[in-house]
Amino acid sequence: MKTFKICHLYGNLLNTYGDNGNLLMLQYHAKQRGMDVLTEVVTIDDTFDPEAYDLVFFGGGQDYEQKVIAKQLQSIRPGLQEFIEKDGVVLAICGGYQLLGHYYVNAKGEKLPGLGILNHYTERQINNRFTGDTKIYSEYFKRELIGFENHNGVTHLGENQKSFGKVIQGYGNNGKDQTEGTHYRNTFGSYFHGPLLVKNDWLADELIDLALSNK
């Protein structure tokens, strides 16, 4: 029997707003397809083995945890970059999505270095958060997705960087350009809590399909 291997990046630190529900959905759908599921946390001081996993989940977090992680982040960079470039499937939500980019300026104004694997960067807003129900249209999946966002960060995509979807309702990356999240190869970044895969359960199957077709 195939074992579907999931990496929960910094899962002991980044797990806000029920994001772990995304893992429960992936585990449930993989088991429904007759696979065993193994979920491993990769955290501070660990390296990342690009051959070890079918899928990576990188959840959201508060500024405090993001600051702790940002100091140690580079130990996973080479392995995670290789995984992403070889079409490994990554789902990154909010804080995790921010840390895939070049930097994140937190609410206190501290500039935390990101992994810089993707080209976006995230600035802060003063005394404001983007909070509420959201809806986007994904050109790639040809479907609408619903979610809930709660972030101080204001993300700007790099030149030619694709979004995850177009905002129909809510703020998305920055409240201005109607982009939400990002999509590069098989890596998906998004501000959607909810959790994303509970509110849009078809996406769990799509991600598993992508992961299996990549092996």
Ligand code: GLN
């Ligand atoms: N701390 C980050 C922000 O406020 C991420 C929040 C989150 O992951 N929900 O933008």
